[in-house]
Amino acid sequence: MSAYRLDYLDQLESEAIHIMREVAGQFEKPALLFSGGKDSITLVHLALKAFRPGKFPFPLVHIDTGHNFPEALQFRDELAATIGEKLVVRKVEDTIKSRQLTEPKGKFASRNALQTYTLLDTIEEFGFDACIGGARRDEEKARAKERIFSVRDEFGQWNPKLQRPELWNTYNGRISKGENVRVFPISNWTELDIWNYIKRENIALPSIYFAHERTVLEHEGQLIALSEFIQLDDTDSIVTKKVRYRTVGDMTCTAAVESSASGIDDIIREITATKTSERGETRIDDKVSEAAMEDRKKNGYF
Amino acid sequence: MDLLRFITAGSVDDGKSTLIGRLLFDSKSIMIDHLEALEKQSKNKEDGEIDLALLTDGLRAEREQGITIDVAYKYFATPKRKFIIADAPGHIQYTRNMVTGASNSDLAIILVDARHGVVEQTRRHSIITSLLNIPHVVVAINKMDLVDFSQDVYNNIVIDYAEVAKKLGLKDVRYIPISALNGDNIVAKTAALTWYEGPSLLDILETVELADDIDLEKARFPVQYVIRPQTEELHDYRGYAGKINSGIYKKGDAVTILPAGFSSTIKAIEHNGKEVDEAFAPQSVVIHLEDDIDISRGDLIVKNDNRPKVSNEVEALLCWMDHKALVPGNKYLLQINSKQVRSVVKEVSYKLDVHSLEQIASPETVALNDIVKVTIKTASPVAYDAYQELRTNGGAILIDETSHVTVGACMIQ
Known part of the structure; x- marks a missing residue:
């Protein structure tokens, strides 16, 4: 390789920084959606590279379902404090009360779909015109289709059949009042790219990403953490296993994987060898139907 | 490790999605749960075989209609390189989505059905490849199994395509006979095509020289x-x-x-x-x-050693991407990289005929997916290079000031 040729991770990094700076240059009230998961932690790391020594031109915004892993919440607060950036937290619990929403019932009832209401309310409350998110195209087939600057209408809806053309690295962030843009700087990264980058950059993560002992409910081959948010039946099989999390969502809809990987190298080795996709292995919420993600996105989901 | 971004162009019937499925499948980049989902969906189809096209058609409307509407991005890696595939629609109706996928590609795979040879779609995909100045082109002549792996059939198509390539000024063009369905010449070379002496498709993708694609002279x-x-x-x-x-x-x-x-x-x-x-x-x-x-x-x-042009009037090849027709005299925002400036399309001098590749002077209308030569006047000067010389400083988009939609792609001359 020539001395003036960038490694793929450097190319992806530069692309992501460029996209973040486009957001800063084009929008008046952007936000960075932050969940405490590895993808949004990577976004924060990229934002530090894009804007330091200046301040971020946006706050970190977390839509808290109330069902998060405590480790992820603690990490979120510590990270925001360490980097000295503003953190906005809005709770799904409050939206349920104020809007009299009906909570889904059942064994693994998830507030995942209700998050959309809180997100849209938060966008309206602050007047956010752009929300940066950590979605990746390799995660899911509807996401594989989405633009980097993805325009949502005043109801937060994505119209996959009428996306704006998006050429070169020229991003059109112009919108009408009420619309907003979801921006995905790490669209072109894969799960493995994220882990390799975390390793290279020595990025800290919540402890649940690494192998630990946990008491879990074994359900149709998936391991779900015991918590006050899931219903237990007498027939349930409860076991204690060494596990780690491959993704971090709600405790109700994220499954752990059996693993003894205690360090980044072990995790990269496991992911390289795995035969199952990230969401397929760990997300209960994708299993509802073939177009579950497309439908949620059309309704304003992240 | 290096990164290659490539686009695949061809209609569903040319076997485009099957080719991508094959590349992902044979490079072991399809996960088991995705494969299981495919098997489940394929069962709804009559012949019961796994339909690899379902892998890239990610939207419900696409699966229902069996066509690709918008670009899907897929990722895979070999020990030699990382790849980003832009799986682009082939239908004329969705040309603007192909343009989206082509704009960032280093290489284009143009699929030709060996039974049909070079057809109108092939020409249109090649025009876009040339217009967007994709540096490398691979013409994959597919379904060789259906023409008994005939060398004559292959050679005739190569001769036909070479003429198109010459007319369009495509520079680095390679040809390869394949059968995406059987996996012939995709990842490994096949015994069925003994007369073909070149590398497999994956070999080409892994070894195409990319270092020269970024201009290090014009800063x-x-x-x-x-x-x-x-x-x-x-x-x-x-x-x-x-x-x-x-x-x-x-x-x-x-x-x-x-x-x-x-x-x-x-x-x-x-x-x-x-x-x-x-x-x-x-x-x-x-x-x-x-x-x-x-x-x-x-x-x-x-x-200071190398400067772009600075002007408030540019000539450009324009791909029109809006359902509303282009109205000469209308004002649009022109965006080149981070610069936005008000502009007006002054003149449309000709339209490119997709069939004959000839220029039609002074067209009456400019509709969705038309490719036209225009003169654009900007409210203040812009600094630009000719797109064919420097892709990253010669491409601009036109934005409708009232709908805010991206309505045109300009390749400045």
């Missing part, structure tokens, strides 16, 4: 954002943040800021928070200048 740095912390200890800090689109910048380089024309010298370059002596495309950096001059988003910092 172009569009300013995206000005970093000014305005804190006590960083009171005088003023950094111009952006991505180097081409060229190499060094500390001490004499530079000009366009379109204003101010001169200055590079005082420092920061890359990832550290000061560096030099930086090059496509790195994202922060540049500091010796002089305190008025620079803002949209300005272009270039080195």
Whole structure:
């Protein structure tokens, strides 16, 4: 390789920084959606590279379902404090009360779909015109289709059949009042790219990403953490296993994987060898139907 | 490791999605749960075989209609390279989506059905490949199994296509006979095509030389954002943040800021928070200048040894991408990298005929997916290069000021 040729991770990094700076240059009230998961932690790391020594031109915004892993919440607060950036937290619990929403019932009832209401309310409350998110195209087939600057209408809806053309690295962030843009700087990264980058950059993560002992409910081959948010039946099989999390969502809809990987190298080795996709292995919420993600996105989901 | 972005063009019937499925499948990039989902969906089909096309058609409407509507991005890697596939629609109705996928591609795979040879779609996909100046082209002549792996059939198609390539000025064109369905010549070479002496498709993708695709001579740095912390200890800090689109910048380089024309010298370059002596495309950096001059988003910092053109009138090949027709005399926003400027399409001199590749002078209408030659006048000067010479500083989009939609792609001449 020539001395003036960038490694793929450097190319992806530069692309992501460029996209973040486009957001800063084009929008008046952007936000960075932050969940405490590895993808949004990577976004924060990229934002530090894009804007330091200046301040971020946006706050970190977390839509808290109330069902998060405590480790992820603690990490979120510590990270925001360490980097000295503003953190906005809005709770799904409050939206349920104020809007009299009906909570889904059942064994693994998830507030995942209700998050959309809180997100849209938060966008309206602050007047956010752009929300940066950590979605990746390799995660899911509807996401594989989405633009980097993805325009949502005043109801937060994505119209996959009428996306704006998006050429070169020229991003059109112009919108009408009420619309907003979801921006995905790490669209072109894969799960493995994220882990390799975390390793290279020595990025800290919540402890649940690494192998630990946990008491879990074994359900149709998936391991779900015991918590006050899931219903237990007498027939349930409860076991204690060494596990780690491959993704971090709600405790109700994220499954752990059996693993003894205690360090980044072990995790990269496991992911390289795995035969199952990230969401397929760990997300209960994708299993509802073939177009579950497309439908949620059309309704304003992240 | 290197990264290759490529686009696949062809209609569903040409076997495009099957080809991608094959590349992912044979390079072991399809996960078991995705495969299981495919098997489940394929069962709804009559023949019961796994339909690899379902892998890339991610939208419900696409699966229902069996066509690709918008670009899907897929990712795979071999020990030699990382790949990003832009799986683009082939239907004329969705040309603008193919243009989206083509704009960032280093290489185009153009699929030709061996039974049908070079058809109108092949020509249209090739026009877009040429228009967007994709550096490398692979013509994959597919379904060789259905023509008894005939060398004559293959040779005739190569001769036909070479003429198209010549007319369009495509530079690096390679040909390969394949059967995507059987996996012949995709990952490994096949015994069925003993007369073919070239490499397999994956071999080509792994070895195409990419180093020359980025221009290191013409230095172009569009300013995206000005970093000014305005804190006590960083009171005088003023950094111009952006991505180097081409060229190499060094500390001490004499530079000009366009379109204003101010001169200055590079005082420092920061890359990832550290000061560096030099930086090059496509790195994202922060540049500091010796002089305190008025620079803002949209300005272009270039080195004095090689300058772009600066003008308030440009000629361009325009791909029209809106359902509403282009109205000459209408005002649009023209955006080139981070620069937005009001503009007016003054004149449409000809339309490109997709069948004959001939120019039709003074067309009456310019509709969705038409490719036309236009003259655009801008409200203030823009700094640009010819697209065919420098892709990263010659492409611009037109934005409708009322709907805010991207309505045109301009390849400036």
